[in-house]
Amino acid sequence: MEILILLLALFVLSLFLGVELITKVPPTLHTPLMSGTNAVSGITLVGALLAAGSDSSPLLVNGLGFVAVTLATINVVGGYLVTNRMLAMFKRK
Amino acid sequence: MNPTVVSFIYLVAGILFILGIKGLTKPKTAVRGNTLSALGMLIAVVVTLLDGDVVNYNFIIAGVLVGSCIGAVMALKIQMTSMPQMVALLNGFGGGASLTIALAEYYSKLGSAPESFSEILTPVVASSSNFGSGPEGTIALVSIGLTVLIGALTLTGSLVAFAKLQELMKKSYGLPGGPIGNGIFLVASAVAVVCLVLNPGNTAAMVAIVGLALLLGLFLVMPIGGADMPVVIALLNSYSGIAAALAGFILGNTVLIVAGSLVGTSGLILTQIMCVAMNRSLTNVLFGKMAAGGEAVDADEIYAGKVTSAQPDEVAMMLEMAKRVVIVPGYGMAMAQAQHAVRELADSMEAKGVEVEYGIHPVAGRMPGHMNVLLAEAEVSYDKLVEMERINPTFEDTDVVIVIGANDVTNPMARESEGSPIYGMPILNVDKARNVVVIKRSLSPGFAGLPNPLFAMDHTVMVYGDGKKAVVEMTTALNQA
Numbered sequence: 001m002e003i004l005i006l007l008l009a010l011f012v013l014s015l016f017l018g019v020e021l022i023t024k025v026p027p028t029l030h031t032p033l034m035s036g037t038n039a040v041s042g043i044t045l046v047g048a049l050l051a052a053g054s055d056s057s058p059l060l061v062n063g064l065g066f067v068a069v070t071l072a073t074i075n076v077v078g079g080y081l082v083t084n085r086m087l088a089m090f091k092r093k
Numbered sequence: 094m095n096p097t098v099v100s101f102i103y104l105v106a107g108i109l110f111i112l113g114i115k116g117l118t119k120p121k122t123a124v125r126g127n128t129l130s131a132l133g134m135l136i137a138v139v140v141t142l143l144d145g146d147v148v149n150y151n152f153i154i155a156g157v158l159v160g161s162c163i164g165a166v167m168a169l170k171i172q173m174t175s176m177p178q179m180v181a182l183l184n185g186f187g188g189g190a191s192l193t194i195a196l197a198e199y200y201s202k203l204g205s206a207p208e209s210f211s212e213i214l215t216p217v218v219a220s221s222s223n224f225g226s227g228p229e230g231t232i233a234l235v236s237i238g239l240t241v242l243i244g245a246l247t248l249t250g251s252l253v254a255f256a257k258l259q260e261l262m263k264k265s266y267g268l269p270g271g272p273i274g275n276g277i278f279l280v281a282s283a284v285a286v287v288c289l290v291l292n293p294g295n296t297a298a299m300v301a302i303v304g305l306a307l308l309l310g311l312f313l314v315m316p317i318g319g320a321d322m323p324v325v326i327a328l329l330n331s332y333s334g335i336a337a338a339l340a341g342f343i344l345g346n347t348v349l350i351v352a353g354s355l356v357g358t359s360g361l362i363l364t365q366i367m368c369v370a371m372n373r374s375l376t377n378v379l380f381g382k383m384a385a386g387g388e389a390v391d392a393d394e395i396y397a398g399k400v401t402s403a404q405p406d407e408v409a410m411m412l413e414m415a416k417r418v419v420i421v422p423g424y425g426m427a428m429a430q431a432q433h434a435v436r437e438l439a440d441s442m443e444a445k446g447v448e449v450e451y452g453i454h455p456v457a458g459r460m461p462g463h464m465n466v467l468l469a470e471a472e473v474s475y476d477k478l479v480e481m482e483r484i485n486p487t488f489e490d491t492d493v494v495i496v497i498g499a500n501d502v503t504n505p506m507a508r509e510s511e512g513s514p515i516y517g518m519p520i521l522n523v524d525k526a527r528n529v530v531v532i533k534r535s536l537s538p539g540f541a542g543l544p545n546p547l548f549a550m551d552h553t554v555m556v557y558g559d560g561k562k563a564v565v566e567m568t569t570a571l572n573q574a
Contacts, residue, residue: 004232028453031465032127038330073160074183
């Protein structure tokens with residue numbers, strides 16, 4: 001139960017931090033912000049790796065893990081690359 | 094690896110994500126921010142792989158290879174005009190990843206998985222203690238149910254959004270009963286979550302959550318039209334983050350919670366900004382049609398005999414005399430792929446000493462910041478892209494405004510005509526400028542279905558035709574002058 005409270009505290013504080021941070025992002029960068037946060041939400045890759053790489057579980061779990069790893073990797077690789085491509089265009093003057 | 098070390102490294106990854114988003118608050122630091130964020134992702138992945146729980150690498154290698162190839166090809170091939178489609182797909186994949194993780198966790202903790210199709214619905218004996226001791230088991234089950242629910246509806250909702258943006262699905266379909274139909278689906282899936290929590294071995298409940306949520310995602314987005322897509326994409330972006338944070342609760346993983354909630358708030362704030370910019374509530378965008386106008390506005394009455402059209406070379410003469418010109422782009426510019434032509438016109442004007450700026454409405458285009466990315470691609474400096482609040486006071490000192498492919502966001506009815514469906518929506522006050530040039534294919538109405546009195550004003554001229562062609566002709570005429 002204590003762990004749950006800790007996780008909940010982390011969740012709520014991150015929400016507040018998110019509001020503080022995101023409201024400062026200028027409208028010009030809203031599209032890269034969206035693709036960049038897509039890449040960040042690819043952090044589910046961590047959970048996907050645990051599912052795909054687990055041992056003593058039914059094969060279905062590994063199969064679902066494989067799908068999760070694939071989808072999360074698309075988000076991570078695609079998200080960071082396309083964000084970088086866009087931001088490079090904003091940088092040059 | 095020592096669990097304390099793993100947790101500590103996850104903390105470092107979380108900090109790097111935060112610094113990454115902080116970098117996005119300024120164009121100059123944005124690239125570095127993105128790199129920091131990617132670095133955080135890399136160390137989080139590496140430490141997970143080194144963690145003792147991962148023993149079977151076959152599925153991982155296969156998934157990473159397939160995912161990297163698809164992701165890299167998408168990111169490098171996509172055209173900037175198609176960014177909304179790309180983000181819609183990424184939202185959907187994020188939801189799909191959370192969905193499959195929650196399902197994997199469910200069957201793994203259950204200790205058995207269906208081996209044939211007929212076994213999918215067969216209940217197994219299980220209690221919440223399979224998922225954790227005491228209340229933790231219940232919490233894990235609630236998190237699993239909600240992750241599946243939100244992940245699945247994000248997946249199908251985003252695929253529909255993609256189909257609409259790609260113009261694969263042109264019509265709008267909805268459930269009979271609209272919001273009530275959707276409400277029934279939502280309540281039914283919530284009931285299925287409760288059933289699952291009460292009896293974790295009830296695999297049919299799990300199947301029901303998946304099925305209902307997949308359908309709900311379809312029905313939620315199918316009725317929504319093209320110009321409302323910025324809101325939908327931002328909202329689905331938020332859902333994909335919330336699903337990731339919930340998956341963090343299932344696994345007790347801190348970095349998932351931090352990253353997921355950052356993404357969740359980001360999407361929500363963008364949704365809010367888009368709604369304010371359209372002067373509509375979120376429920377109105379999702380479930381409502383635009384309010385039917387109080388008094389019917391007759392387009393012929395507004396336009397009859399009052400619309401002046403001009404040729405590109407006449408506009409070029411106007412531009413040559415101007416001291417200050419503001420360009421107002423809309424979705425039509427993206428459709429015509431005219432961003433490079435527009436920048437060349439601006440270059441020619443600047444070479445003649447004209448001051449040029451761009452006025453960007455928050456909902457111009459199909460996603461937040463769409464116009465900015467297109468113009469950045471055409472090498473327009475970002476300090477010339479001016480937001481609505483800052484550009485509006487300058488229109489009175491502007492000699493010519495060029496509106497290209499925008500309509501509703503310049504409609505003065507939003508300011509003046511109280512009975513109008515768009516009354517109260519913040520607009521770019523282009524009608525305050527000394528001259529207005531509207532580049533448009535015809536007088537057809539925009540998404541709101543309203544005539545635009547701006548087109549009939551004395552100081553407005555219409556240039557009919559393809560946006561790119563018209564702009565190129567203006568540039569040629571201006572260069573010869």
